[in-house]
Amino acid sequence: MIPQRTATSSTLTLHVNDTAHTVTVDHRATVLDVLREQLDLTGSKKGCDHGQCGACTVLLEGRRANSCLLLAVAHDGAHLTTVEGLGDAEEPHPLQRAFEERDAFQCGYCTPGQIVSGVGMLCEAAEGHPSHATPGEVLQRSTGEPAELSRAEIRERMSGNLCRCGAYPHIVAALEDASGHVGPRSGTAHPASGPASDRDSDRDSDRDSDRDSASDAAPAR
């Protein structure tokens, strides 16, 4: 569709959890505020509004992103997955189940961000992306094989998501439980071909083939 614009607002479409939402957004509005205040999807939390806590984590084209740092007007046509889109009432995502089983939360406010980030993290690991905690010899091999998720790896990869209640040990356990249930994004033929940011910059020209990637990042049921 052709976006309708004024000086201060635009009408655009966000694909959230496989549902297309056509919304008129203030140019200053973040994706997080559009989700929470316009679409009533309040599962994504606002902890700091500055990209410091991770409570607002969503999957953008299958990749983790702090939605408080995304201007909505720049994301016409984007595909987003929020915590509400990971499972459904009858069948929660395996990581959501694992969080309940491991008591991996207390107040619950960072929890949606931890879970969405965890799904994205497991997907990144399945695609072979290394982290700061990846042992040097593994980096040298650069095989693109799925990353071995030691606890140190999980902790490193999840450190963008703060939890003040101190549920970290249980969150790590939940991620270990669920680690076999999240695979690479479909269509990721050469997982080690480059860092995620390089591929994401190609997104516009490649949007059709990526259309289902957000939901693919969270399958496993």
Add this chain to the structure above:
Amino acid sequence: MAVDDTTSQDRTASRDRAGSRGRSGEPVLGSPAARREGHAKVTGAARYAAEHTPPACVYGRPVPATVPHGSVTGIDDSEAMALPGALAVLTHENAPRLGEPDDPILALLQTPQVPHRGWYVALAVAETPETAREMAQAIRVDYAEEPHDVLLRADHPGLYHPEEANGGYPADQETGDFDAEYAAAPHQFDATYTLSPLHNHPMEPHAATAVWEGGHLIAYDSSQGATLVGTTLAALFGLEPAQVTVVSEHVGGGFGSKGTPRPQAVLAAMAALHTGRAVKVVLPRRELPGVVGHRAPTIQRLRLGTRDDGTLTALGHDVLTHTASFKEFVEQAAVPSRVMYGAVGIRTGHQVVPLDVPAPSWMRAPGEAPGMYALESAMDEVATALGIDPVELRLRNIPDREPDSGKPFSSHHLADCLREGARRFGWERRDPRPGTRRDGDLLLGTGVAAATYPVYVAPSTASVQVLGDGARPGYQVRVNATDIGTGARTVLAQIAAEELGVELDAVRVDIGSSDLPAASVAGGSSGTASWGWAVHKACRELRESGGSIVTVDTATDVRSQEDYARHAFGAVFAEVAVDTVTGEVRTRRLLGVFAAGRILNARTARSQFIGGMTMGLGMALTEQSTLDARLGGFVERDLAAYHVPAHADVPDIDAHWIEEHDPHLNPVGGKGIGEIGIVGTPAALANAVHHATGTRHRTLPLTPDRVGVSGG
């Protein structure tokens, strides 16, 4: 005696009634029942205060003062009000007049005075959050500045002895003759420990949504106790309590900073009254340190006099701290030294200086967390100086009665915690010499500290009603408890099910609204004891009366408690690795063993212990705040500058407990577990760093710039 929750043989041995059993045959109370709101929280369905959006809801954005002290001389809102969607700018000139609040932090927009940087001087209200934010930035405020003073120092001339410290404790207290005992002691030890301010920073920022329906005020507030918020709002706005409904259904943490009403609910209610619209106010993260309370900084002098065998004859604990110019709050850091060790002469005291700083308040284990850091660091220094094992030194000094009051303890299992912790940790293999264990560039060390936290309980009311038909009745428990992450819903259901002798899923629990029977705050680790007592009493009366509904009040029961000293105890063991190149301290192991009465839910209890210990790890290693001497206010205001522990900072943490049967507590038998986890952990880690490096820092946090091991 020491047994883990999972292997307890005598969990209900002291119960004269079998209690109810779950499907597995296990008792309901004490079982690791899953959180009732768990599904809602992991799916994003649980709604917090800012996630209720009444029709035609608009947005408020506060304006913090940009001077450290003074008064507002003029506010120009013309540019802000010209923005499309602007609705109102509330200031001290036009905001609704409030009744005199008990807590001066709630006297919002009533006078032009600016007691500190960050104090709110206006509130912008707009149709959208984006416009409200732009308005707040466009409001021009002129000030008359006055001189300011924000730094606590040991020789500050404004220091005075208050009458009371937080919690209602006498500020100064002496048992025996400290001076004489200290002077006569064969071994004298004197050191001063310094702690910076600390911030609660719950993950959910303080938020409220308020709407007036006729003369009735409805507020969704991020609070640790909606009953108190309701009565406070009623008093401020000249209403009867029945004209106010406050809902705190899900609360994203508080750690004390939501323990009493905070500005957001008052601002939202004022703006809603002023505009006639529903108003949502979310306090920005960077503004929280200025308006929701903080742990005050402390300078603590410890003087210990001992005999050759390490037994204490003299214990002096002198605390210097700050408060705000407009409100006295005294962090009661010397109070745990009235409880822990049986010296002959004990003198504890507090001095406080009013400064041009935000008002300090409760942060998880106020008093005990900083005070036990100092006392338990000092004990470690004594152990090192005398060549006595730190566990043994503590065991030798456990008193028979509470030293301060002479009262008997209702139960006291610190020794069991120390011994069980030492066994689990492998303490007996420890080489006491500091600075001798190397692993490449790393120096390794282990440390121990004791923990204590008092048992508080407050009167509450609750009701229970039989639902449905007689074949398989259900029960509805109603009590205005608050679940800030503790699992209150779940444990209250367990208490009810056990007393009623029914399965857990036969009990429905309604909490989190001031329209429910009034209850105390989720604070002071008192929630489960206070609410649980009322729920237990209601269920017992229902069972015994055979009626269909019972409402009870525990005020008389709480007042008529026997005269015991009631405290939870614990022991924390830590292992650290200190990088001799970078100075970074990494926690390798953290283990806590606690004696906190009956553990009512093994799953949520473990989470609370681990969570408290994690916050203690932050206090020890990462968290620091600074008052800006020149500009006023705090320097570390957001989560990029104020470092709460992240995943990578936190290892596996072990939390265990002693099965403790204390008949002198309350019918439920728990002592409270929300805070004791943070107590002890900072000293255990700091003592481990000393053991690793041989250097004693006497301040926290132990960041690389401080630790920076020279010479490698």
